[in-house]
Amino acid sequence: MKNKRILEKAYDPTPVEEKWSTYWIDEGLFIPEVPSSKKVFSMVLPPPNVTGSLHMGHALCFTLPDIIVRWRRMQGYNTLWLPGTDHASIAVHNVIEQSLEEKGLTREKVGREEFLKIAWDWKNKYGGVIINQLKKLGTSLDWSRERFTLDKGFSRAVRHVFVDLYDEGLIYRDYYLVNRCPHCGTVLSDIEIEHKEKQAKLYTIKYPLLNSKESITVATTRPETMLGDTAVAVHPDDERFTQFQGKTVLLPLVNREIPVITDERVEMDFGTGAVKVTPAHDPVDFELGKQHNLEQVIVIDGSGKMTEEAGEEFKGLDRFECREKVLSKLEEMGFLEKTEDYQHSVGHCYRCQTVIEPYLSWQWFVRIEPLAKEAIRVVEEGEIEFIPPNWAKTYFEWMYNIHDWCISRQLWWGHRIPAWYCKECDHIMVAMEAPQKCEKCQGSALVQEEDVLDTWFSSALWPFVTMGWPEETDDLKTFYPTDLMSTGFDIIFFWVARMIMMGLKFARDIPFRHVYINGLVRDFKRRKMSKSEGNIIDPLEMIDKYGTDALRFTMAALAIPGADISLSEERMAGYRAFANKIWNASRFVLMSLESEEFQAKEEELTLADRWIRSRLAEITAELNDALEQYKFYDAADKIYHFIWHEFCDWYIELVKPDLKAGNKTSEAVLAETLDHILRLLHPFMPYITEEIWKYLPLSGKSLVTASFPQEDKNLKDKKAEKEMKYLQEAIIGVRTIRAENRIPPKQKIELWIKVKKDEEKRLILDNQTYIQTLANIRRIETLDQFPDEKKLLKGVAGSWEIAIPIEEGVFNLKQEKQRLDKELAKITQDIERIEKRLQNTDFLKHAPKNVIQETKGRVQELQVKKAKLEESLEHILSLI
Numbered sequence: 030m031k032n033k034r035i036l037e038k039a040y041d042p043t044p045v046e047e048k049w050s051t052y053w054i055d056e057g058l059f060i061p062e063v064p065s066s067k068k069v070f071s072m073v074l075p076p077p078n079v080t081g082s083l084h085m086g087h088a089l090c091f092t093l094p095d096i097i098v099r100w101r102r103m104q105g106y107n108t109l110w111l112p113g114t115d116h117a118s119i120a121v122h123n124v125i126e127q128s129l130e131e132k133g134l135t136r137e138k139v140g141r142e143e144f145l146k147i148a149w150d151w152k153n154k155y156g157g158v159i160i161n162q163l164k165k166l167g168t169s170l171d172w173s174r175e176r177f178t179l180d181k182g183f184s185r186a187v188r189h190v191f192v193d194l195y196d197e198g199l200i201y202r203d204y205y206l207v208n209r210c211p212h213c214g215t216v217l218s219d220i221e222i223e224h225k226e227k228q229a230k231l232y233t234i235k236y237p238l239l240n241s242k243e244s245i246t247v248a249t250t251r252p253e254t255m256l257g258d259t260a261v262a263v264h265p266d267d268e269r270f271t272q273f274q275g276k277t278v279l280l281p282l283v284n285r286e287i288p289v290i291t292d293e294r295v296e297m298d299f300g301t302g303a304v305k306v307t308p309a310h311d312p313v314d315f316e317l318g319k320q321h322n323l324e325q326v327i328v329i330d331g332s333g334k335m336t337e338e339a340g341e342e343f344k345g346l347d348r349f350e351c352r353e354k355v356l357s358k359l360e361e362m363g364f365l366e367k368t369e370d371y372q373h374s375v376g377h378c379y380r381c382q383t384v385i386e387p388y389l390s391w392q393w394f395v396r397i398e399p400l401a402k403e404a405i406r407v408v409e410e411g412e413i414e415f416i417p418p419n420w421a422k423t424y425f426e427w428m429y430n431i432h433d434w435c436i437s438r439q440l441w442w443g444h445r446i447p448a449w450y451c452k453e454c455d456h457i458m459v460a461m462e463a464p465q466k467c468e469k470c471q472g473s474a475l476v477q478e479e480d481v482l483d484t485w486f487s488s489a490l491w492p493f494v495t496m497g498w499p500e501e502t503d504d505l506k507t508f509y510p511t512d513l514m515s516t517g518f519d520i521i522f523f524w525v526a527r528m529i530m531m532g533l534k535f536a537r538d539i540p541f542r543h544v545y546i547n548g549l550v551r552d553f554k555r556r557k558m559s560k561s562e563g564n565i566i567d568p569l570e571m572i573d574k575y576g577t578d579a580l581r582f583t584m585a586a587l588a589i590p591g592a593d594i595s596l597s598e599e600r601m602a603g604y605r606a607f608a609n610k611i612w613n614a615s616r617f618v619l620m621s622l623e624s625e626e627f628q629a630k631e632e633e634l635t636l637a638d639r640w641i642r643s644r645l646a647e648i649t650a651e652l653n654d655a656l657e658q659y660k661f662y663d664a665a666d667k668i669y670h671f672i673w674h675e676f677c678d679w680y681i682e683l684v685k686p687d688l689k690a691g692n693k694t695s696e697a698v699l700a701e702t703l704d705h706i707l708r709l710l711h712p713f714m715p716y717i718t719e720e721i722w723k724y725l726p727l728s729g730k731s732l733v734t735a736s737f738p739q740e741d742k743n744l745k746d747k748k749a750e751k752e753m754k755y756l757q758e759a760i761i762g763v764r765t766i767r768a769e770n771r772i773p774p775k776q777k778i779e780l781w782i783k784v785k786k787d788e789e790k791r792l793i794l795d796n797q798t799y800i801q802t803l804a805n806i807r808r809i810e811t812l813d814q815f816p817d818e819k820k821l822l823k824g825v826a827g828s829w830e831i832a833i834p835i836e837e838g839v840f841n842l843k844q845e846k847q848r849l850d851k852e853l854a855k856i857t858q859d860i861e862r863i864e865k866r867l868q869n870t871d872f873l874k875h876a877p878k879n880v881i882q883e884t885k886g887r888v889q890e891l892q893v894k895k896a897k898l899e900e901s902l903e904h905i906l907s908l909i
């Protein structure tokens with residue numbers, strides 16, 4: 030029975046994508062075997078924020094590893110790609126607090142318990158948005174193992190890690206500067222602060238040296254903080270201050286003796302070059318103070334009022350009132366040297382626009398150095414490899430200069446710190462579960478720490494907690510360490526480094542072997558995509574317009590390691606055209622297949638068959654090689670050109686006469702090649718390949734689990750490739766002569782080829798059907814020499830000289846001369862017109878430089894064209 034397999038006329042991605050997405054998941058094709066004796070490949074998904082919406086950065090960061098995992102799965106690896114989402118404390122707070130604000134509420138008004146209830150309701154309702162968008166990308170994730178960084182298992186694991194680190198002395202409490210809004214009475218995270226340029230004043234103040242007539246001057250925008258100064262700092266290389274180094278100054282108004290210290294971080298060209306240091310009220314000074322062991326004197330409290338430490342005169346004043354008073358006092362006493370206008374950026378509360386105040390308070394820290402040591406070693410010794418490798422340098426720079434990690438956040442949504450304070454004796458207890466009474470004084474009035482952990486604390490545990498840690502699960506034994514982590518360069522420190530440290534510490538091994546660092550997705554002019562620029566390309570919109578496969582292929586084709594991606598919609602339109610090309614070619618192939626079973630007989634193989642098999646073997650090797658090295662762009666480029674320019678443009682055309690002649694071997698090679706191509710392309714374009722593949726006779730359950738082709742060296746045939754190259758050159762040569770001389774493609778012509786050797790002659794005669802079919806030739810003649818008396822259109826085809834005899838009806842010399850004359854006249858006119866413009870001084874004066882440059886280029890182009898036309902005309906005249 031002839032079972033004609035007919036694909037729809039045009040490819041419509043949407044229904045196909047929906048069908049296979051569901052099928053793959055329903056059939057459990059992304060779920061690995063556990064336990065298993067097969068070789069293993071595993072990854073964990075960088076968990077997107079629950080508040081997130083899919084953007085191009087995600088599309089890139091999720092598509093590339095999906096290509097790898099699909100390829101490995103097809104190669105027979107037992108693969109796991111584990112998904113999930115991050116609870117994203119700050120982002121969720123922003124969402125919930127904004128909705129509260131609309132109702133005239135604040136989180137303090139509703140209280141912790143009610144707030145968390147609202148947040149969970151929100152998460153349950155909207156947290157799946159990003160997950161569904163992720164599924165649209167065709168990512169082959171094992172959804173049966175989906176995790177959330179705030180789920181029960183995570184909470185336990187986080188407490189476990191916290192308690193262990195605390196018991197080992199690697200977690201401690203210390204004073205730290207946080208940003209606080211004195212009006213709202215809350216601490217703000219960095220992203221909750223709006224920075225605004227403000228017109229302000231810069232005040233220069235004299236600080237007299239102790240027991241000396243000399244003084245050192247400092248500049249500040251916040252004179253009221255001088256009451257809390259505990260040092261003056263200068264740059265060690267600043268010669269203006271060499272004499273002051275190590276001396277003591279007497280702080281005006283306060284009369285505190287403070288040292289003059291040196292620090293590389295002092296900017297010599299700011300103000301006077303000497304700066305006042307207020308560790309309790311400025312983040313830079315805070316760091317400086319820690320390093321130089323300076324006292325922290327708190328002169329402003331949490332509500333923006335001056336404290337007792339500010340002195341009798343100022344205590345209780347609002348910070349801005351205090352500023353005025355300090356200034357007038359300084360002026361009165363002759364310490365204020367000058368006041369200048371000054372513009373600078375000032376942080377404001379995003380909610381009430383009050384100027385934020387740096388505020389010293391108790392925070393929790395991880396002592397990081399002992400953890401960093403191992404994490405540096407594993408990268409140095411190559412156990413973990415960065416791709417591209419230069420990112421390892423960035424990693425080392427951070428790791429060698431690492432500071433202790435402040436892990437407490439003044440938020441509610443997150444992992445609440447498992448520490449309890451005894452109200453009676455202030456004793457602190459850190460434990461997995463709430464203690465019943467104080468272990469020191471036996472009192473029962475205990476309160477839990479209000480703060481939650483930094484979101485990165487839990488995501489640092491992601492690679493092993495998702496696999497069931499601290500239980501010794503089969504998943505952990507089978508899939509940890511993972512093979513690959515694909516992420517952005519901006520979180521190498523926040524996330525990658527911390528996963529390495531925590532993985533080594535708690536799962537006792539590296540979390541992943543390779544770290545692939547993605548570039549940034551920019552627009553086609555290489556600008557950053559942003560709302561304000563209006564140049565954001567939305568991946569979901571692109572999927573609707575061009576299909577997921579086109580989007581995925583674009584990501585792969587543009588992914589050059591170490592380079593940013595310059596994205597344009599045209600590129601995606603181009604790969605949709607590629608999908609359509611594959612569809613149409615497959616449609617033809619499927620309709621041409623008469624058999625149900627295929628067997629290529631060695632002795633029946635044509636040159637075209639041997640050639641395509643050889644090329645396919647080559648491409649297969651190159652593709653596997655490129656993916657081994659994460660050269661996505663290279664892999665994409667190779668498969669694209671092979672499919673379009675070798676399979677579609679040549680092989681399908683070459684095989685047509687053989688199919689017509691009923692050559693079963695060619696039919697088999699055609700079917701086998703399409704099957705092979707679909708497998709190679711599947712990791713990049715999973716949907717269209719699966720759809721077409723299911724139409725092929727003898728296809729299996731799904732391409733997802735079909736085998737990925739390996740290079741078959743037996744199919745390599747250098748001779749066939751060389752011979753095919755000659756034939757292709759001959760065909761291209763004829764097509765060029767036709768085009769140059771306006772011979773219609775449908776016009777059958779005669780072709781003469783000059784050959785020197787017998788084997789060349791045999792090659793042409795054995796394969797003349799190919800040339801005849803593809804170049805529409807009536808008759809081919811091979812000659813040693815072209816006869817002089819005959820009028821010929823000559824050309825070169827690779828190493829051969831070819832010619833087309835001018836015959837009646839083939840080529841009208843007079844008509845061609847007329848056409849050339851006309852074209853030549855027009856081009857001459859054009860050149861004159863543009864040259865006139867270039868002589869116009871007005872134009873040269875006012876036109877933009879690039880326009881003038883382009884105009885000059887245009888003239889040159891036209892002159893080249895003109896020369897060609899003249900040459901053709903001369904040739905025609907010689908023939909008439």
Ligand SMILES: [Zn+2]
Pocket residue numbers: 210211212213214378379380381382383
């Ligand atoms: Zn505020």
Ligand SMILES: [Zn+2]
Pocket residue numbers: 451452453454455456467468469470471472
């Ligand atoms: Zn106690």
